[in-house]
Amino acid sequence: MQHRSVNDVTTREVVTAxxxxxSKEVAGLFHRNDITAIxxxxxxxxxxxxEDDTEQHLEHPRAYRAAT
Structure with a gap:
């Protein structure tokens, strides 16, 4: 098993809101960036x-599709 640091698995370009x-814009951010939390x-x-994508996906399912 290879040991990795936090730095190895994190991103420097953090998507925030x-x-x-x-809310609809946040739903699009989830989809466009392929992330599950903002x-x-x-x-x-x-x-x-x-914010996680569970409620956003249910509230704005079209925003996920439109963001592609």
Missing amino acids: RPDTP PVVAVHHTLDWI
């Missing part, structure tokens, strides 16, 4: 919460 980002950050770059 703001608390006022429209950090929601405030104006001062503080983490408010992490």
